[in-house]
Amino acid sequence: MSTLLVLEQVLNGLQLGVMLFLLAAGLTLVFGIMDLINLAHGSLYMVGAFVAATVAQWTGSFMLGLLAALPAAALAGMAVEVVTLRHLYERSHLDQVLATFGLILFFNEMVRIVWGPRAIFMDVPQALSGTVEIVPGAPYPMYRLAIILTGIAIAAFLYVLITRTRVGMLIRAGASNREMIGALGVNVKLLYTLVFGLGAALAGLAGAMAGPIFAVEVGMGEGILILTFVVIVIGGIGSVRGALVGALLVGLVDTLGRAFLPTLLRLVADPATADGVGASLASMSIYILMAAVLIWRPRGLFPAYG
């Protein structure tokens, strides 16, 4: 196990973390501000991926695909908010889970009707198709590096938006006391729709960027949604900073666990057992992390409320 390999795996972990952050940022804002559990967040990710893949195929330009995915996902998100979710804010979490689970089925079926049941093709943009040696001797896919950089840029943008602008102030206010900002005359309905649109656009961006790496297929948002929920629970519900830290933690623990647990276990057990147990432990690692964080800090690392 060389230092080079460890470094490379850390990069892999960061990249997964950044991807999770894009999804978690939107989900945690919606959860924190509107107190809404939105299981359909993964569907917006799927919509982003499908729109990006289709536009990229039509125009031959990945960038255009990416640019189309953002408004498409945002519009889909805002439409969902206005049509259904708005009526669920006052209801119990169980009702919300039920309704947004229904939305998952709706989106999956809709995508199947429009695009068919088969996965569709999306390639890495030509300019980013090679590998670079950040650390000499360890070629790293340029596209994954671009994802890391985009993620960092988005995190910086969200930081400025939330801490330095008026909208950000309202978002923060909304996260800590929803009734109060309504009482102060802020148009809460509009704020909710905007926040939802922002979250949806970020999910769409994540989907579009995931397209060239992952299979663009019906149901692609569900697996990653579970990880996203783990991220926001670890980070503290409602906190974008928590989402960033949580996402990077989950990305790193998951990747490093998969990469090194079987090898480490080989030191104490025979190879067959080590591989089997290692693989199982690695897939549990993030949940163990979540449990540990919750014991230490029951409301997550950076709770948004008071």
Added chain:
Amino acid sequence: MRRKIQFAFAVAAAAGLLPAPALADGIKIGMITTLSGGGSSLGIDIRDGFDLALKQGGGQLGGVQVELIVSDDGRKPETAKQIADRMVKSDKVDIMTGIVWSNLAMAVVPAVTRGGTFYISPNAGPSALAGKMCNENYFNVAWQNDNLHEAMGQHVADKGYNNVYIMAPNYPAGRDALAGFKRFYKGGIAGEVYTKLGQKDYAAEISALRAAKPDAVFFFLPGGMGINFLKQYAQAGLKESIPLFGPAFSFDETILKPVGDAALGVFNSSQWNADIENAANRAFVADFIAEYGRRPSLYASQGYDAARLIGSALAAVKGDMSDKSAFRLALTKAEFESVRGNFRFGANHHPIQDIYVRQVYRDENGELTNKIVGKVFSDHQDAYAKDCIM
């Protein structure tokens, strides 16, 4: 209790105590397959392949009118079980078929075949059903699960590779896959990795793989997992330096399209391909493209063969299914022209067939597809047949 009644019914029927249902005017076939959600393209291809044989016969198989009842299991074992109960009890189907996944097959098939209904598997071939739990009413027209992996093990060994990195999801079929590969490949193992079922990101595995410096990679990652892995493997720049090998499950037409050039040139093992030369296959491929406007996959070929196997047996008994042992004997003979050519059943009702190596290439229309580049096994039989006592 329910099972007991079924069993009693079957015994009574077999003994001629109950009047056999009127069969002169046709038979009923129940198809349970996956038509929605993840992996639905496999079920759709099986259904369409089966349907094609039915359409070619004008609604008949082997000259006997067939009513086909299709139901979607959504890839859920409990749903498949419910549908099977309904088909056996209220629809009173004579034959069942269609299941794609081994875990669903294990939930449905043993009860169905014990109850006296015939089951023709067009895909799933779990080892239990080929060995200890085999049943006289169960026939698999595709393969036993290990077969294609065994072929790739043999091929990789034949090519002289001696330090192979092997990878599969951490679930029973994944473990069987690597066991099957190692049954015929006896060389060095650079790494044996079990990934999470449904995993999307393989960056960690690919980095570790590169560091292990193998001379070849064998992987079994069906469905979307394979799409993810193939794309990421090519993006990591490894496709040119470390050759990939895998079973046909990651290289059928529904996967090659979304994967694109990342799959170009990769070798994979299959019992069927569109370019196998025989009259049945030529007619199948041409008619399938004409009917559905897309290329058939191996799953479609298996659905088609399942229908034609049933047709051959129905023709032999002239549509009279009241004598189950006569129908069973006719199935055992497999007197139909399989689209894969050489085909017969072993004692455990699983195929004895040839297995080929295919390579992904871009055809004259610019579409990615496979061509056969060699034959690995002739008359290959599964490793579990000896455990089967009927």
